[in-house]
Amino acid sequence: MTGLRRLGHPGSLISPTLETMSAVLADIEVIPLRIQLKPELPGAALWGGELTAADSLLVKVTTDDGIIGWGEAFGLYGTALAARALDELVAPLCLGRDAADIAALMDHVQRKLHVFGRGGAITYALSAVDIALWDIAGKRAGLPISTLLGGGDVRAMPCYASLACYTEPQRVRAAVRRVVDDGFTAIKLHESQLPAIQAARDEAGPAIALIVDAGCAWTLDHAQGLAADLHAVDMLFLEEPLWPPENFDGLAELRRSTGLPIASGENIGTTMEFERLLDAGAVDFAQPSPAKLGGITELRKVFALAAARDVAVMTHSFYDGPGLLAAIHTTAALGGAGAMIEWRWFDLEASIYGDALTTTAGRVTLPDGSGLGLDPDPDVIETYRFGV
Ligand SMILES: [Mg+2]
CATH class of the missing domain: 3.20.20.120 (Enolase-like C-terminal domain)
Incomplete structure (x- = not known):
């Protein structure tokens, strides 16, 4: 946990900020998955639409010093929308920025994109980057995220x-x-x-x-x-x-x-x-x-x-x-x-x-x-x- 600034006590909301952090966010890759349901329970549906497979949108974030974090955007029927929001709007605002100061980055992106709505695909895309950056923060600290959160x-x-x-x-x-x-x-x-x-x-x-x-x-x-x-x-x-x-x-x-x-x-x-x-x-x-x-x-x-x-x-x-x-x-x-x-x-x-x-x-x-x-x-x- 070199360089990790642990604040507070168990249960408190501590920051994963790293004092010696210099890594920047170097790459963001969207990875849509489609996994079929087994056929044993026919008739599955959601909101009236037949359900034969689960779509997921994974996001792989890499820092310039080679740490990889994984995030996920809500997908379901909308993986294409969230993927496009990520590629065209969210990722360009994240790349090159400090990967450790997650709160500042999230605030920056939210302010830049608020005119396109305060929810939906853009927020789903932003969610994926945030989760990946917490994954990176935990990997860098050698601690599970639950511990970073004071668990x-x-x-x-x-x-x-x-x-x-x-x-x-x-x-x-x-x-x-x-x-x-x-x-x-x-x-x-x-x-x-x-x-x-x-x-x-x-x-x-x-x-x-x-x-x-x-x-x-x-x-x-x-x-x-x-x-x-x-x-x-x-x-x-x-x-x-x-x-x-x-x-x-x-x-x-x-x-x-x-x-x-x-x-x-x-x-x-x-x-x-x-x-x-x-x-x-x-x-x-x-x-x-x-x-x-x-x-x-x-x-x-x-x-x-x-x-x-x-x-x-x-x-x-x-x-x-x-x-x-x-x-x-x-x-x-x-x-x-x-x-x-x-x-x-x-x-x-x-x-x-x-x-x-x-x-x-x-x-x-x-x-x-x-x-x-x-x-x-x-x-x-x-x-x-x-x-x-
Ligand atoms: Mg529900």
């Missing part, structure tokens, strides 16, 4: 299996059965139709924690009308029930009028918007997403904002690469009791980290290495890289 002895995190949408109750039951048999004790559904949600509870039994992500499908009236049935399902929380996602007052009203536990935040692009969400009394669980919000730099700010208001943070990580590792490290360091990791369960034919990052009995172990702790498997990159 202590947490070595394993509970996960919940985050399923695709299957709509048809029998298919929902089949998917729930698979993850229960895999050892998960908490499951997230991406379902907005009551029969599908009830089928999941019937299949899971009473001991499994159930999360319902409605994908912003409902009006306030509609959600209030479902409240009694949703209470009967017994959810850990109800995620993004209302359209539009920034209807914070509507979420607060739903929460107040029904007593349903509400979660939201993955579609928020700035920490100031998170403050508004929290101050509206809209959520029981705040859901910042490291690959959507601006990386670890912004993510840890949300942990502090939420802690000050006694709101739990349940990070969003509906992805499998460096963004997932960013959520694991940050939650391990800053999350409270009951914090879980979203483990996207698509049953893919290959994993970005091969066999090095898996769950056992619904728990994931923090990788031992410095930085994010793992680099993507080069064979997986070679096999599943595709053009956008």
Whole structure:
């Protein structure tokens, strides 16, 4: 940890700034991946679109002294958009700048690009660079990111299996059965139709924690009308029930009028918007997403904002690469009791980290290495890289 300036105490927000740092950001490479789903569970979809493969956007950042960091931008159906934002707008503002002063670089890029929007593809691209720079900072210091963030002895995190949408109750039951048999004790559904949600509870039994992500499908009236049935399902929380996602007052009203536990935040692009969400009394669980919000730099700010208001943070990580590792490290360091990791369960034919990052009995172990702790498997990159 030569040159690392450790400030504060465990749990504090310390800076990874390196006193002797001179390396500059020399190269940024975007690497889109497309990995097929196995065919055993047909009918997977998301937001009405058939799902046969998972697209990811990895970003490889190299400093002029040869340290490589890995980041990830939220991809899903939009990898081409985030890749273009990175190549044309974000990367030119980052190259040649100090790789260690992450906060200053993120502030610089946000100010330069704010006219193009304060969220979406540009922020996803920026998130990838931020995560990669934290990976580099950890590798240079010889410390895991969780330690840079003031984390202590947490070595394993509970996960919940985050399923695709299957709509048809029998298919929902089949998917729930698979993850229960895999050892998960908490499951997230991406379902907005009551029969599908009830089928999941019937299949899971009473001991499994159930999360319902409605994908912003409902009006306030509609959600209030479902409240009694949703209470009967017994959810850990109800995620993004209302359209539009920034209807914070509507979420607060739903929460107040029904007593349903509400979660939201993955579609928020700035920490100031998170403050508004929290101050509206809209959520029981705040859901910042490291690959959507601006990386670890912004993510840890949300942990502090939420802690000050006694709101739990349940990070969003509906992805499998460096963004997932960013959520694991940050939650391990800053999350409270009951914090879980979203483990996207698509049953893919290959994993970005091969066999090095898996769950056992619904728990994931923090990788031992410095930085994010793992680099993507080069064979997986070679096999599943595709053009956008
Ligand atoms: Mg969601």
